[in-house]
Amino acid sequence: MHMDPFMPELVGSIVAILLAGLLMHELRQPNVIAYLIAGIMLGPSLFGAITDQQVLDRLGQFGVVMLMFFIGMEVSPEKVIARWRVALLGTFMQIVVSVALTTAIGHFFDWPFVLCVLLGFIISLSSTAVVLNLLQARKELETRHGQNALNVLLAQDIAVIPMLIVVSILSGEKVSRMEMTMQVIGGILLIACCAWIVIRPGFRIPLIGDAVKKDHELQVFGAMLLCFGLALLTGLFSLSSALGSFVAGIVVAAAKEAKWVHHSLEPFKTVFVALFFVSVGMLVDIDFVLHHWGKVLSLALIALTVNMAINATVFKILGETWGDSLYTGAILAQIGEFSFVLAAVGASSMIISKENYQLAVAVIVVSLLLSPLLISRMRRYALGGDELHKEP
Secondary structure, eight states: OOSOTTHHHHHHHHHHHHHHHHHHHHTTOOHHHHHHHHHHHHSTTTTOOOOOHHHHHHHHHHHHHHHHHHHHHHOOHHHHHHTHIIIIIIHHHHHHHHHHHHHHHHHHHTOOHHHHHHHHHHHHOOOHHHHHHHHHHTTOTTBHHHHHHHHHHHHHHHHHHHHHHHHHHHTTOOOOHHHHHHHHHHHHHHHHHHHHHHHSTTOOOTTSOHHHHHOHHHHHHHHHHHHHHHHHHHHHTTSOHHHHHHHHHHHHHHTTOHHHHHHHHHHHHHHHHHHHHHHHHHTOOHHHHHHTHHHHHHHHHHHHHHHHHHHHHHHHHTTOOHHHHHHHHHHTOSOOTHHHHHHHHHHHTTSSOHHHHHHHHHHHHHHHHHHHHHHHHHHHHHHTTOOOOBOO
């Protein structure tokens, strides 16, 4: 054969992403939305252009790891410590209220307690990729509400690990004592690493010498080593690889290496993050959505409204103005990418049926698609056109 069988799928994927991207650009929507739409178009329930979803899923996981690495490079440990109440208390209150709400609803429908907890966890997580993309595009990452949203997103991403453990325990699965011990040790080491960064800022990374910094090709592999090396270590400690890459990003930023690392890996991050959301879009069953469009749309709108209300109330309690609270609540209103992980665990553990899993996937995707519209509306009404103030 003169052509690789995967070539038509590759070209079709690029064309779909470009067409969706151009449309979203005209509508002034984040590129992440274009990736989701491209995935829906390429998925088995529409055109069926891509048949091997497992390969795409695996590549997409690298996108999550790289995304968390880049988020880590945006984080200032000093600002996170200064806003610990927002990150910890805000996220804790949000998760508790979400679980309490789903438990109250589940009481009327006789849902099992583990299902109520799982659904509460799913709706409590926001999309780091969508929010970060939007804040960077609008140059709002350094604003007060931008920093508040980022801190909550970081806490949510870290909270995914104990969420998975809680769901496993409630579902009756046996949790290995060795695995729990490794997770505790790994967590302590990561906390110690972050504390050392705060105590000794501006250090040099010993593995990366001047020769690497001067050679662009070596820079690419040096940057990948920094990103995936710590991700590998956290994986060995039974922790999330994305959490390890996030801490690696903090290390790189603290060592003042972020500029060349960012330059070297930016194209790879773009491709892999796109593949992740394309793979998510491919999970959507169009026939299911068409047959249950009323339920899917209603649940997505309810999730967006409830999440915005919960987050806005939490930020108001923590001392923010109503304008900032409402806008930040809207920014965090959508259901995030790690919710797909929780939903998949629920399906594999038989906590939710296949039909309800499809419903959960559809609701998450629709919430992501509607989120930019909600954010734009709330920005106009909540802030009233006032100038956004940056953090000092």
